[in-house]
Amino acid sequence: MKFSKVSEKFTEMSQTRKRLELTAILVDLLKEAQDDLKELVYLIQGKLAPDYEGIQLGMADKQLAKGLSAISGKPQSFIDEKFAKEGDLGNVAKEIMSSRAQNALFGEEMTVKRLHQQLMNLSRTSGKGSVEQKLKIYEDLLLNSTPEDAMYITRIITGKLRLGVSDSTILDALISAFADKEHAEEINEAYNFHPDLGLIAELLRSGEIDKVRAMGPELFVPAKVMLAERLPGVHEIIEKMSGNSAFEFKYDGIRTQIHKKGKEVRIYSRGSEETTKNFPDIVRNARETFTCESCILDGESVPYNSETGEMYPFQMVSQRRGRKHDLEEMEKEVPIVVFLFDIIYLNGKQLHKVPYPDRRKILESLFTEDDKFKLATRLVSSDEKKVTAFFNEAISSGCEGLVAKNTSEQSIYRAGARGWLWIKLKREYESEFNDTLDLVVVGAFTGHGRRKGTYGALLLASYNEVDDTFETICKLGSGFTDDVLFNLPKKFADKIVKDKPARVESKLVPDVWIEPEQVMEVKGAEITVSPIHTCDYGKVEKDAGLAVRFPRFTGRWREDKKPEDATTSKEILEMFNSQKKSIK
Numbered sequence: 001m002k003f004s005k006v007s008e009k010f011t012e013m014s015q016t017r018k019r020l021e022l023t024a025i026l027v028d029l030l031k032e033a034q035d036d037l038k039e040l041v042y043l044i045q046g047k048l049a050p051d052y053e054g055i056q057l058g059m060a061d062k063q064l065a066k067g068l069s070a071i072s073g074k075p076q077s078f079i080d081e082k083f084a085k086e087g088d089l090g091n092v093a094k095e096i097m098s099s100r101a102q103n104a105l106f107g108e109e110m111t112v113k114r115l116h117q118q119l120m121n122l123s124r125t126s127g128k129g130s131v132e133q134k135l136k137i138y139e140d141l142l143l144n145s146t147p148e149d150a151m152y153i154t155r156i157i158t159g160k161l162r163l164g165v166s167d168s169t170i171l172d173a174l175i176s177a178f179a180d181k182e183h184a185e186e187i188n189e190a191y192n193f194h195p196d197l198g199l200i201a202e203l204l205r206s207g208e209i210d211k212v213r214a215m216g217p218e219l220f221v222p223a224k225v226m227l228a229e230r231l232p233g234v235h236e237i238i239e240k241m242s243g244n245s246a247f248e249f250k251y252d253g254i255r256t257q258i259h260k261k262g263k264e265v266r267i268y269s270r271g272s273e274e275t276t277k278n279f280p281d282i283v284r285n286a287r288e289t290f291t292c293e294s295c296i297l298d299g300e301s302v303p304y305n306s307e308t309g310e311m312y313p314f315q316m317v318s319q320r321r322g323r324k325h326d327l328e329e330m331e332k333e334v335p336i337v338v339f340l341f342d343i344i345y346l347n348g349k350q351l352h353k354v355p356y357p358d359r360r361k362i363l364e365s366l367f368t369e370d371d372k373f374k375l376a377t378r379l380v381s382s383d384e385k386k387v388t389a390f391f392n393e394a395i396s397s398g399c400e401g402l403v404a405k406n407t408s409e410q411s412i413y414r415a416g417a418r419g420w421l422w423i424k425l426k427r428e429y430e431s432e433f434n435d436t437l438d439l440v441v442v443g444a445f446t447g448h449g450r451r452k453g454t455y456g457a458l459l460l461a462s463y464n465e466v467d468d469t470f471e472t473i474c475k476l477g478s479g480f481t482d483d484v485l486f487n488l489p490k491k492f493a494d495k496i497v498k499d500k501p502a503r504v505e506s507k508l509v510p511d512v513w514i515e516p517e518q519v520m521e522v523k524g525a526e527i528t529v530s531p532i533h534t535c536d537y538g539k540v541e542k543d544a545g546l547a548v549r550f551p552r553f554t555g556r557w558r559e560d561k562k563p564e565d566a567t568t569s570k571e572i573l574e575m576f577n578s579q580k581k582s583i584k
């Protein structure tokens, strides 16, 4: 498939804001791809392979600007100026290639497979002289492309393709193109255990639906983690679970999925990134503790003082993510204990369909607790009084609250799904209007007076998982330390976009739009009805949405959450409704 065909469709996609239209264009494109489908799917994602393979293109804007300067024969300052004006190196590449149209397409015409292969070569180039080699590949790519191709290729390499299609939209389009609608749920479940859209695309296209349906937990493929719904009180949870409930401490650390086979151990984050290198201690401990042949475990890593049994704040763990140096020092300063609460694979056998009580038993028989690995403390009960006392115990031990786990025969492990099989109860929900929300930054307003030079407020949104959109819910201007406040423009500089991002639904027009990527934790006083915000628009009142009243930043950037992991609009609606109940 010619890449110029793909560019054409990408441009069509950028001209529509409607999800149905987007999906329709995508379906056409996927159907045309034939043998290039797998590579095409990755390129639509702006990637070369699934995230967990850790393949990175690794070229900064600055380096590419050098390449553009070489191709155009213009000084680098000329390119830099254009880039500063356009805010998008892709546009600059297009302009430059247009002005050299007479040279275009002398070489081989660019195909999807060839582009993917070349980008793979680019990503694999390392060591001495690699910057030059990478630039050479980039220049070759551009010289064999149309100006429009050059724009998209540049955006892919800089990690800013931003077509406005999430993985779930691509998956929907794949199902429409190559499968029966009746298999949609199973295909979604398969994807959650094996989040490789390229592979799933290829299997669906070749009619191997059975291979897709058989996908479950697999060693060294990070499963999307199971998530919890929320309810405001013990009573509501027990009622919802119809008496089939166990309660576990809700530890405030980092979700940790451990895969082990023989001596090989790998660790994945909540967002399915591999974080093995950041936790050599957990790797070593897992090798020693788990003598089984192979397993996949789910738990929460928490900084812990083994002498006093004290748990430390989450921030101490988050310092370790992405940090490669001084790990030994950090290990000593912040020893980690992993509280395990699930097992989904053991010795070659998938356990995701085994009910939770049996999975827990298997987990209990797997190891002896020590300072490195513990079982999540739990109470199996549907007695409101006992559970309330247990909740208070969790809080006084430094936990965030409880996670209720359904204990019925149906209590399977549902990868990636927020469902009523797990329900969280956090301390904040106990006091009426005091929830923390994880919201996505979608825009910012220029600051004035004391805030001159930075932003006065951010525009935040919740995630609507049905429409795959981000709906605004508040303007946030408080809770920032000066350091954080004055660093905001820098923090968001490479996320600023000219127009409203395709998936953002907003009535307000901020001074700058921000690509929905960053999640932040916000504390609010109340959920109220608001005509200016689009969260759950029209669901509570005609011509109005929902908003957070008195939002404050808690200081916690949720780097571990993707925008699609933010608090959903559905959750906001549930919070609004349960608030109403408690007012009565």
Ligand code: AMP
Pocket: 225, 227, 228, 248, 249, 250, 251, 252, 253, 254, 255, 270, 300, 341, 376, 403, 424
């Ligand atoms: P939240 O991030 O507020 O949606 O809460 C869900 C998170 O709580 C999970 O992703 C885990 O990281 C964490 N967690 C802590 N303890 C447990 C537990 N016992 N069971 C399940 N999740 C837990």
